[in-house]
Amino acid sequence: MTLKNSLAKATAKSAYWLLHDVLHRGGTSLPGKLAVAIDPDILKSIQQDFDLVIVTGTNGKTLTTALITRVLEAGGHQVITNPSGSNMIQGITGTLVTSRVTSNNGKKPIAVLEVDEANVEKVSSAIKPRMFVLTNIFRDQMDRYGEIYTTYDKIVAGIRNAPQAVVLSNGDSPIFTRGDFPNERLYFGFNHVSPEDYQPSKAPTNTDGILSPTDDSVLHYxxxxxANLGKYFSVTDQFARPNLRYQVTDVTKLTPKYSEFSIDNTPLRIEIGGLYNIYNALAAFAVGREFEVPARDIKAAFESNAQIFGRQEAINVDGKDVTIVLIKNPVGTNSVIDMMLTENDDFSLLALLNANYADGIDTSWIWDAEFEKLHESHLKAIATGGERYRDMQVRLKMAGFADQSVYEDLTKVVDAIKSLPTQKVYIAATYTAMLQLREQLRSAGYIKGGF
Structure with missing residues (x-):
């Protein structure tokens, strides 16, 4: 360990202590920035301390990372992770440098890190991961990433840095069958529909990522x-969805608060709603089994009711049942809307839109989200807010919701929640709006964690 390396670690840990213990803020990005500024090779110097699992993709990274962490801890592993979703290089560095690393029963600690797609190559060039977990690729923050194949190319560049790592991918996403790299590939996906109930048809129009990797023809399902997830096949050659190592064999019940399903015929439940979140649980199940965690321990880990930062958090605000959900792209927003359609009680919606770098500065994606479907739900009132509230206000007006309350100032968000007419309130927020929202809720005493 060099003097520069020691100074970088000490500075990062001091900054983390100040931010986290004194100011009660999250405190991973700034310590990471300081560490890298002092020692640009800081990650390379600590890679021998743990095994690394990289979780990346468009949607579901934070929940998947949290569930993998629970699963591995249930299996007796010590786990280092970035629970707040700080997934760019500075946040990842801060997490690794400030975490205490000790062996547990002779097992090497495991760092399970959510990594932004554009940062996979940087991280894997410094630390060689044991496993990559790929959730999905959807159109997202095109000002940063470009189209989905460009995004996937960024991930593949990172995979090529670690040819010995296992690549555990969502086999229901056709794009993950692409890529020229020598790594072992394992797949997970859904197989809950009986063959007699198949309805073979061409992929829907205006859907991304539905081209065959063999000849770029449009796939059938x-x-x-x-979205583009399912059991696909080509009609021009023999290409089809690869064999699944781990699979959802039954979807039993979907509600806004929990989901019941089976993986490899093991009945499971997670305390979070939405079909899309079952994919996150499936990825975590697959990682657990690859690390030899028994299915019974995975089941216990899933049924823990601990909340996930900003990902469908349930909060009580003076009797209001408030659920915070993250939105950031059309597919993710449509999945949230589909989840709201399973709500049997009347509810209100507060939509918060920001356009900072971490959100994506281009807000045009909101026009591809199917807000019109909310007319089929029990939605009784709708309000908008955030730095780009006018964009969201216009989009919802065009979707047929002309009667909206507007809260331009997010310091008034607690009052906004209280003023909505229903007991149940959903808050759909982009990333930085969600951070600002949580800070207001923390200041008002409704949650313990802020930024």
Whole structure:
């Protein structure tokens, strides 16, 4: 360990202590920035301390990372992770440098890190991961990433840095069958529909990522779970969805608060709603089994009711049942809307839109989200807010919701929640709006964690 390395670690840990213990803020990005500024090779110097699992993709990274962490801890592993979703290089560095690393029963600690797609190559060039977990690729923050194949190319560049790592991918996403790299590939996906109930048809129009990797022809599907995910096949050659190592064999019940399903015929439940979140649980199940965690321990880990930062958090605000959900792209927003359609009680919606770098500065994606479907729900009132509230206000007006309350100032968000007419309130927020929202809720005493 060099003097520069020691100074970088000490500075990062001091900054983390100040931010986290004194100011009660999250405190991972700034310590990471300081550490890298002092020692640009800081990550390389600590890679021998743990095994690394990189979780990346468009949607579901934070929940998947949290569930993998629970699963591995249930299996007796010590786990280092970035629970707040700080997934760019500075936040990842801050997490690794400030975490205490000790062995547990002779097992090497495991760092399970959510990594922004554009940062996979940087991280894997410094630390060689044991496993990559790929959730999905959807159109997202095109000002940063470009189209989905460009995004995937960024991930593949990172995979090529670690040819010995296992690549555990969502086999229901056709794009993950692409890529020229030598790594072992394992797949997970849904197989809950009986063959007699298949409805073979061409992929829907205006859907990304539905081209065959063999000849770029449009794929067909026996069934679709949502967006471009499902059991696909080509009609021009023999290409089809790869064999699944781990699979959802039954979807039993979907509600806004929990989901019941089976993986490899093991009945499971997670305390979070939405079909899309079952994919996150499936990825975590697969990682757990690859690390030899028994299915019974995975089941216990899933049924823990601890909340996930900003990902469908349930909060009580003076009797209001408030649920915070993250939105950032059309597919993710449509999945949230589909989840709201399973709500049997009347509810209100507060939509918060920001356009900072971490959100994506281009807000045009909101026009591809199907807000019109909310007319089929029990929605009774709608309000907008955030730095780009006018964009969201216009979009919802065009979707047929002309009667909206507007809260331009997010310091008034607690009052906004209280003023909505229903007991149940959903808050759909982009990333930085969600951070600002949580800070207001923390200041008002409704949650313990802020930024």
């Amino acid at each position: 026996d069934f679709i779970t949502y």
